Amino acid sequence: MTDQPIGAVEAGGTKFVLAVADAAGRIIDRTRIDTRTPDVTFPEMAAFFAAHGPLAGIGIASFGPIDINPASPAYGTFTTTPKPGWSGARFHDALAHLGAPLLIETDVNGAALGEWLSGAGQGCETLAYTTIGTGIGAGVLHRGAARGGISHLEAGHIRPVRDPVRDPFAGRCPYHGDCLEGLASGPAIIDRWGAPLDEAARTDPDAIPLIASYLADLAVSLVLLHMPDRLIFGGGVMKTPGLLESLRHQTELRLAGYVSHPRLDPGLATYIAAPALGDDAGITGAIALGQQASRQRGD
Amino acid sequence: MTDQPIGAVEAGGTKFVLAVADAAGRIIDRTRIDTRTPDVTFPEMAAFFAAHGPLAGIGIASFGPIDINPASPAYGTFTTTPKPGWSGARFHDALAHLGAPLLIETDVNGAALGEWLSGAGQGCETLAYTTIGTGIGAGVLHRGAARGGISHLEAGHIRPVRDPVRDPFAGRCPYHGDCLEGLASGPAIIDRWGAPLDEAARTDPDAIPLIASYLADLAVSLVLLHMPDRLIFGGGVMKTPGLLESLRHQTELRLAGYVSHPRLDPGLATYIAAPALGDDAGITGAIALGQQASRQRGD
Numbered sequence: 001m002t003d004q005p006i007g008a009v010e011a012g013g014t015k016f017v018l019a020v021a022d023a024a025g026r027i028i029d030r031t032r033i034d035t036r037t038p039d040v041t042f043p044e045m046a047a048f049f050a051a052h053g054p055l056a057g058i059g060i061a062s063f064g065p066i067d068i069n070p071a072s073p074a075y076g077t078f079t080t081t082p083k084p085g086w087s088g089a090r091f092h093d094a095l096a097h098l099g100a101p102l103l104i105e106t107d108v109n110g111a112a113l114g115e116w117l118s119g120a121g122q123g124c125e126t127l128a129y130t131t132i133g134t135g136i137g138a139g140v141l142h143r144g145a146a147r148g149g150i151s152h153l154e155a156g157h158i159r160p161v162r163d164p165v166r167d168p169f170a171g172r173c174p175y176h177g178d179c180l181e182g183l184a185s186g187p188a189i190i191d192r193w194g195a196p197l198d199e200a201a202r203t204d205p206d207a208i209p210l211i212a213s214y215l216a217d218l219a220v221s222l223v224l225l226h227m228p229d230r231l232i233f234g235g236g237v238m239k240t241p242g243l244l245e246s247l248r249h250q251t252e253l254r255l256a257g258y259v260s261h262p263r264l265d266p267g268l269a270t271y272i273a274a275p276a277l278g279d280d281a282g283i284t285g286a287i288a289l290g291q292q293a294s295r296q297r298g299d
Numbered sequence: 300m301t302d303q304p305i306g307a308v309e310a311g312g313t314k315f316v317l318a319v320a321d322a323a324g325r326i327i328d329r330t331r332i333d334t335r336t337p338d339v340t341f342p343e344m345a346a347f348f349a350a351h352g353p354l355a356g357i358g359i360a361s362f363g364p365i366d367i368n369p370a371s372p373a374y375g376t377f378t379t380t381p382k383p384g385w386s387g388a389r390f391h392d393a394l395a396h397l398g399a400p401l402l403i404e405t406d407v408n409g410a411a412l413g414e415w416l417s418g419a420g421q422g423c424e425t426l427a428y429t430t431i432g433t434g435i436g437a438g439v440l441h442r443g444a445a446r447g448g449i450s451h452l453e454a455g456h457i458r459p460v461r462d463p464v465r466d467p468f469a470g471r472c473p474y475h476g477d478c479l480e481g482l483a484s485g486p487a488i489i490d491r492w493g494a495p496l497d498e499a500a501r502t503d504p505d506a507i508p509l510i511a512s513y514l515a516d517l518a519v520s521l522v523l524l525h526m527p528d529r530l531i532f533g534g535g536v537m538k539t540p541g542l543l544e545s546l547r548h549q550t551e552l553r554l555a556g557y558v559s560h561p562r563l564d565p566g567l568a569t570y571i572a573a574p575a576l577g578d579d580a581g582i583t584g585a586i587a588l589g590q591q592a593s594r595q596r597g598d
Contacts, residue, residue, distance in 0.1 A: 080559055126448030140524075147446065149425035149526030150560045157557055158523055159516060161460050175557040217458060224457055225439075225524045227448030258456055258474040260379055261449045 006294060007049045007058035007100060008286035009091075011035070012107060013083060013134055016045055020052045021287045023294070028052075030283070037085035042094035055100040057297065059289025060091055061110020061282045063135075068104055068152050076104045082174065103293040107131070107282055108139035108153075109146040111275070114284030115232055116141050119276035124229035128222045129281075130155065131235035132215065136181040140226050147226070156181040160217035167192075167210055184214040186237050197240040211237070212246035219251040219272065229263050234275035248272045305593060306348045306357035306399060307585035308390075310334070311406060312382065312433055315344055319351045320586045322593075327351075329582070336384035341393035354399040356596065358588025359390055360409020360581045362434075367403055367451050375403045381473070402592040406430070406581055407438035407452075408445040410574070413583030414531055415440055418575035423528035427521045428580075429454065430534035431514065435480040439525050446525070455480040459516035466491075466509055483513040485536050496539040510536070511545035518550040518571065528562050533574040547571045 003023055010017040012035060019030040029052065033044045049055060065081060067074040076091040091104060105113070112129035115121040121129070121141070130138040136156030140147040147153065157179045162171075169192040173182030182188055186196070193200035193207060200207040219231055238244060248268040255264070264271050275281050302322055309316040311334060318329040328351065332343045348354060364380060366373040375390040390403060404412070411428035414420040420428070420440070429437040435455030439446040446452065456478045461470075468491040472481030481487060485495070492499035492506065499506040518530055537543060547567040554563070563570050574580050 138524075142446070142448070147441070147525070149441070150528055150562055151526045151558065153526060154523045154558065158520055159460060159553060161458060175555045176553070221457055221520050221524060224453045225437075225520060226446070227450045227452060229449055254458060254475070256474045259450065259453065263449055 004054050004056035004294075005052055006287055006290035007052070007055045008283055008290050009045060009058065009060040009062070010107065010110065010282035010286050011060060011062035012282075013063050016041060017283050018045060018048045019283050019287060020049070020055070021290070023056065023291070025287050025291060027287070038089035038094070039085070042089070046094050046098065049095070049098055055098060055290075057290045057293030058095060058098070058100045058102050059110075059286040059291070059293060060102060060104045061107050061286040061289065062091070062104060064106050064137075064152060065154075066104070066106065066152075068106060068109070068148070070103075076102060101293040101297045103289040103296070105146060105285070105289060106137065106139060106152045108137040109141070110139075110285035110289065111234065111281035112139040112141045112146070112232070112285065113144065113288055114277055114281040115275055116144060117288055118284060119281060120232050120273045121230060126226060126228040127230055127232070128226055128228040129232045129234065129275075130218065130222070132184065132233065132237040133186050133235035136185050136218075138218070138222060140222070140228065155218060155222070156185070158218060158221055160184075160214040162214075166206070180214055180218055184211050184237070189237065197237060197243065201240070201242070208240065208242050208246050209250070212243055212250050215247050216250035216254055219247065220254045223251075223255065223259060227259075230270070231272045232275050233272060234281065238274065244272070244274060303353050303355040303593075304351055305586055305589035306351070306354045307582055307589050308344060308357065308359040308361070309406065309409065309581035309585050310359060310361035311581075312362050315340060316582050317344060317347045318582050318586060319348070319354070320589070322355065322590070324586050324590060326586070337388035337393070338384070341388070345393050345397065348394070348397055354397060354589075356589045356592030356594075357394060357397070357399045357401050358409075358585040358590070358592060359401060359403045360406050360585040360588065361390070361403060363405050363436075363451060364453075365403070365405065365451075367405060367408070367447070369402075375401060400592040400596045402588040402595070404445060404584070404588060405436065405438060405451045407436040408440070409438075409584035409588065410533065410580035411438040411440045411445070411531070411584065412443065412587055413576055413580040414574055415443060416587055417583060418580060419531050419572045420529060425525060425527040426529055426531070427525055427527040428531045428533070428574075429517065429521070431483065431485075431532065431536040432534035433485050435484050435517075437517070437521060439521070439527065454517060454521070455484070457517060457520055459483075459513040461513075465505070479513055479517055483510050483536070488536065496536060496542065500539070500541070507539065507541050507545050508549070511542055511549050514546050515549035515553055518546065519553045522550075522554065522558060526558075529569070530571045531574050532571060533580065537573065543571070543573060
């Protein structure tokens with residue numbers, strides 16, 4: 001066991017949150033930098049860590065798509081992201097000179113880990129964490145390990161039921177049009193109503209029920225295909241007053257009592273939860289990944 | 300290592316397939332009995348095994364819903380099935396007097412295991428096996444272990460996109476109406492067309508594309524929420540000529556190139572496969588479960 005500190009990165013599409021924590025995970029220093037291109041943002045990130053001396057491990061919870069398979073030669077490399085400059089960028093290239101082992105997960109897997117360790121997911125054997133913001137993504141942990149396969153999950157691109165009379169907006173996903181992310185992400189809400197959801201709800205009484213209906217289709221699929229103990233829904237869009245309640249209601253209607261388990265309480269009031277760590281879920285998970293990286297090195 | 304034989308059960312809604320295999324898994328004897336009520340079928344099953352002397356372990360791949368959590372006091376008990384007489388029936392009550400350890404999985408998890416060990420799923424780290432028959436279900440294995448949570452998966456009840464002009468049939472699921480099983484199972488096909496799918500296709504040119512469209516919604520959800528190396532689609536309905544091809548085509552259109560991986564070959568010709576073991580996938584998996592049960596006892 002070293003007493004060297006732990007590094008942590010929550011890499012988002014608009015900002016990077018950086019933190020250094022002691023071996024027990026308590027934050028010593030943190031900052032945030034804007035996400036520009038890797039040739040600018042990566043050196044800023046590395047300089048923050050270098051100022052803290054040798055690190056025992058660095059944990060990263062990152063936007064994607066990104067290779068998170070530790071056995072892959074491309075581990076830590078962004079793949080086909082449309083974000084200019086980021087395809088092919090690799091965390092190891094930016095951080096290897098620090099000599100600390102790295103562990104990398106997706107942003108949602110990292111946030112799920114944070115909530116599982118010290119937030120709304122404590123005690124869950126199977127936990128689904130979904131974020132609704134600039135994009136939509138979900139991470140599913142089973143006994144603390146992220147479920148995935150040939151890639152991390154891409155739950156934001158499932159196909160919800162859209163009634164074109166109720167919702168003539170055709171969706172904005174460049175791949176799928178009216179997939180979930182194309183219909184219910186923050187940018188889709190702005191495209192449809194010219195305003196965030198809380199403002200839209202003032203003039204369109206169906207705004208919140210409509211977005212909740214799409215999210216409920218994802219919630220139902222997560223239940224039926226993963227059977228989690230709990231679903232956490234976070235991200236900027238979920239801060240809209242009334243959205244979580246509408247999501248619970250419509251998910252319960254769709255499940256129609258088919259999944260009978262004490263975890264699915266009346267109204268799904270505890271089964272579908274807000275994040276307990278708020279915006280700190282991601283960096284909390286990244287610190288835990290950094291601790292794991294340190295232990296894997298055998299310190 | 301004992302040289303006692305292994306027992307295996309593939310328990311379906313219309314028949315039980317029973318087998319006894321040697322320790323290496325080669326079938327010594329097999330039979331099938333009709334599925335009636337547990338007070339009739341369970342003793343018939345037990346008598347078949349008792350005639351083969353002491354068994355080292357018994358593996359069971361069963362219809363559900365059934366408790367498949369080995370840590371649960373209700374392990375091996377049917378839960379809320381509408382099948383008369385079966386709710387509360389428990390395999391252990393019927394087989395405990397034989398003294399062999401039991402391992403129990405769902406029918407689809409058992410079939411997935413069979414295909415993974417010696418069929419179309421060999422070499423897959425993550426494998427999804429779906430059956431389309433009297434019901435619709437999917438099992439997902441990761442490194443040979445079935446994914447689940449508070450229950451086994453219930454993929455048959457996801458909500459596909461139904462266009463009521465194209466398909467006025469409202470669905471027959473007693474819980475959800477037009478969920479996947481309500482729209483695309485064998486009984487739903489009979490309800491809609493008065494005939495099996497191959498016959499329906501002779502008079503309705505949209506019959507196969509319509510059913511394939513619903514199955515493609517499941518295939519896409521399985522890909523995005525589990526990222527399998529391969530999807531196997533089996534069961535009676537899948538034997539309809541042209542259905543597998545239409546499913547591949549529509550799944551590829553829906554994914555729209557978003558998941559880029561060598562496993563997803565052009566036309567998904569190898570990515571979505573028929574079972575290689577045909578109707579023997581389930582009993583093959585059950586024998587493997589019986590072998591596991593034997594090893595867990597420490598023989």
